Amino acid sequence: MNLKTMMTGLAGGLVAAPALAQELPVVGRPHQGGVGFQPAVTELARDLQWLDGMINVIIIAICLFVIGLLAYVFVRYNRKANKVPATFTHNSPIEVAWTIVPIVVLIFIGAFSLPVLFKQQEIPEADITIKATGYQWYWGYEYVGTDLAYDGNMIGSAATDGTYRKTPEAIAQLEEAGYSEDEWLLATDTAIVVPVGKTIVMQITGADVIHAWTIPAFGVKQDAVPGRLAELWFKPEREGVYFGQCSELCGIYHAYMPITVKVVSQEAYDAWLAASVDEGGYTDVRAVLTN
Structure with missing residues (x-):
């Protein structure tokens, strides 16, 4: 037939x-x-979903740190606990830290995200x-x-x-x-x-x-x-x-x-x-x- x-x-x-x-x-x-992703059935989808999960962990950690820091400041330096406020205007170590740490975080994210982007854009033989x-x-x-x-x-x-x-x-x-x-x-x-x-x-x-x-x-x-x-x-x-x-x-x-x-x-x-x-x-x- x-x-x-x-x-x-x-x-x-x-x-x-x-x-x-x-x-x-x-x-x-x-x-x-x-609320989640559809099943990943390609290497590209798995890479993207892993990258999303990794970045979410970083975001959550940063958010928790900032919330904890704000809570500490509210309790430690409110008017009742700190009747005489400080008069200084600069703190060089803190300023250096909040400049360098975000740069390191962004470099870390880029080290994982750019290879995924390149993999998407480099078209293989079909x-x-x-x-x-x-x-x-x-x-x-x-x-x-x-x-x-x-x-x-x-x-x-x-x-x-x-x-x-x-x-x-x-x-x-x-x-x-x-x-x-x-x-x-x-x-x-x-x-x-x-x-x-x-x-x-x-x-x-x-x-x-x-x-x-x-x-x-x-x-x-x-x-x-x-x-x-x-x-x-x-x-x-x-x-x-x-x-x-x-x-x-x-x-x-x-x-x-x-x-x-x-x-x-x-x-x-x-x-x-x-x-x-x-x-x-x-x-x-x-x-x-x-x-």
Whole structure:
């Protein structure tokens, strides 16, 4: 059985069962009431989350020290305890200390943060290159080196007044695409599909105004500026579905410009890419996933 025949049969099975559950686990998404980071599934995300934790420890230590110092001064030098205030105006050791210590703290933070920044900006050789173009208000994707290109729009249609509502029709569209009601405002009708463990380079630009392409679980964010081509990279380590958003205010429907990335096995990716190129557009990746 050749690949095209196999894909046609699998796609037919999906049509017969439109409510098929998403075979890939949803890994990277926001949660109601959540205050922490999404799971880090790239080296970049782990570095950023560690850096954030380290800097928070420093900040908390400084805040506790300052609060303790203020409390001590309030108690030790209030009017009752210190009826005759001192008359000196300078204390050279203290002035030297409060100049040198912040410098040392900043150098220490920079010694850890700059390597992380450089790692983000030094683009490695790509296994797959994808161009993402921001439009008002959706993303267009092109797989560089292939004939595959498609757009990704949020699932759910705008009402007559231009607003988006979680209607029964929108929920039905989500379920048909393999998502749940919880993925409202997150899921798109198409997704970027990439293989696990491969270096992905995204070329980011904008077609009208400034947008920003962001996937929190990957630790990446890049402005999409019209007339410029910027790059970011990531190497996903876990199969699953990951959600992001346009992160630059880009107009009235900025809140309805989500991003979906599906990380699959190399075999599933190869089959999906071949089917999509053969069909001349995006093919539902569920057709090539196995339980």
